Amino acid sequence: MKSNKKAESxxxxxxxxxxxVDGVLxxxxxxxxxxxxxxxxxxxxxxxxxxxxxxSGIEVAVITARSTKSAAHRLDGLGVKHHYHGVLDxxxxxxxxxxKLSIGLSESAYVGDDIIDLPVMTKIALPIAVSNAQDIVKDxxxxxxxxxxxxxxxxxxxNFILKSQNKYDDLIQTFIK
Numbered sequence: 001m002k003s004n005k006k007a008e009s010x011x012x013x014x015x016x017x018x019x020x021v022d023g024v025l026x027x028x029x030x031x032x033x034x035x036x037x038x039x040x041x042x043x044x045x046x047x048x049x050x051x052x053x054x055x056s057g058i059e060v061a062v063i064t065a066r067s068t069k070s071a072a073h074r075l076d077g078l079g080v081k082h083h084y085h086g087v088l089d090x091x092x093x094x095x096x097x098x099x100k101l102s103i104g105l106s107e108s109a110y111v112g113d114d115i116i117d118l119p120v121m122t123k124i125a126l127p128i129a130v131s132n133a134q135d136i137v138k139d140x141x142x143x144x145x146x147x148x149x150x151x152x153x154x155x156x157x158x159n160f161i162l163k164s165q166n167k168y169d170d171l172i173q174t175f176i177k
Contacts, residue, residue, distance in 0.1 A: 001143055001144070001145050001146055001156050001157075001160055002143075002144070002146075004142070004143075006142060007126060007142045007143045007160075008164050010109075010125045010126045010142070011109070011126060011160060011161050011164035011165065012164050012165055013106070013107055013125075014058065014107060014108065014109045014125070014126060014161050014164075014165070015057075015058060015059060015103045015107040015108070016058070016059045016060075016061065016097075016098070016101060016103045016107060016108045016109070017053060017058060017059070017060050017061070017108075017109050017110075017111070017157070017158070017161065018060075018061045018062065018063055018094070018097070018108060018109065018110045018111070018120065018124070019060070019061070019062050019063075019110075019111050019154060020062070020063065020064055020110075020111060020112045020113060020114075020117055021040075021062060021064040021066065021068075021071045022040075022064065022065075022066055022113075023113035023114060023130065023132065023133070023149045023150070024111050024112060024113050024130055024149040024150070024153065024154065025042055025043075025046060025062070025071075025074075025149070025150065025154060026040045026041055026042060026071075026149065026150040027041060027148065027149060027150030027151060028113070028132070028149060028150065029041070029150075038068055038069075038070060039070060040068065040070045040071060040074075041150060042074050042150070043150055043151055043152055043154070043155070045152055045155045046150075046152065046153070046154035046155045046158075047074075047078055048155070049154055049155035049156075049157070049158030049159065050078050050080065050154065050158065051078065051079070052158055052162060052171050053158050053161065053162065054079060055171060056162060056165070056167045056171060058161065059082070059101055059103065060078075060080050060082075061080065061081075061082035061083060061084075061097055061101075062075055062080060062082070062083040062084065063083075063084045063087055063090045063093045063094065063097070063120065064083070064084065064085055064086075064087065065086070065087060065088055065090070065116050066085070066086065067085035067086035068085070071083075071085065072085060082097055082100070082101070084096075084097070088116070089119065090116065090117065090119055090120045091119040091120060091123060094108075094119075094120050094123060094124070105123055105124050105125060106125045107125065108124040108125055108126070109124060109125065109126035109127075109128060109157070109161065110124050110126070110127055110128065111128045111129070111130065111145075111153070111154065111157055112127070112128075112129060112130075112133065112137055113129065113130050113132065113133040113134065113137060113149050114133065114134050114137060115134060115136060115137065117137060118136075118137065118140060121137070121140050121141065122140060126142055126143070127140055127141045127142055127143075128141055128142065128143045128144070128145065128157055129141035129143070129144045129145070130144075130145050130147070130148060130149040130153040131144060131145050131146055131147060131148050131149075131153065132148040132149055133149075143157075143160070145157060
């Protein structure tokens with residue numbers, strides 16, 4: 001991720017990372033089996049990045065326009081306590097989430113990929129787009145990942161926040177014994 005001083009400065013104070021699902025936690029594909037059951041592919045390294053943020057005391061939440069059992073199952077498995085599904089106006093969920101957690105917009109980051117994410121990205125301190133995001137979304141982002149959604153972009157963001165807060169090295173050391 002090509003960083004900049006402004007993004008690094010903001011990332012130092014991030015207490016909440018909010019993620020979209022389709023195109024961010026997944027590759028954006030919608031897969032169905034012959035029975036019409038939807039499947040999604042999630043990146044395991046993204047999942048560990050989320051766990052690392054949680055271990056460091058940073059809240060992780062999801063706001064997604066679609067509602068799928070597979071996404072809810074994955075988020076529950078990762079211990080993400082706050083996820084909003086089937087939300088077309090994501091700014092409403094953002095308001096509810098930040099009030100519930102008592103975390104300000106100036107302490108929040110969001111990762112998105114499409115125009116439905118802009119109402120949140122234009123309100124929070126650190127808007128981030130995945131590399132496969134729509135160009136208009138990249139225009140509103142302070143950071144654009146090098147990796148694509150569903151292919152390590154979320155881990156890239158998690159590492160960036162942890163490194164900006166000087167928490168990354170200590171967390172890694174807990175795995176090296």
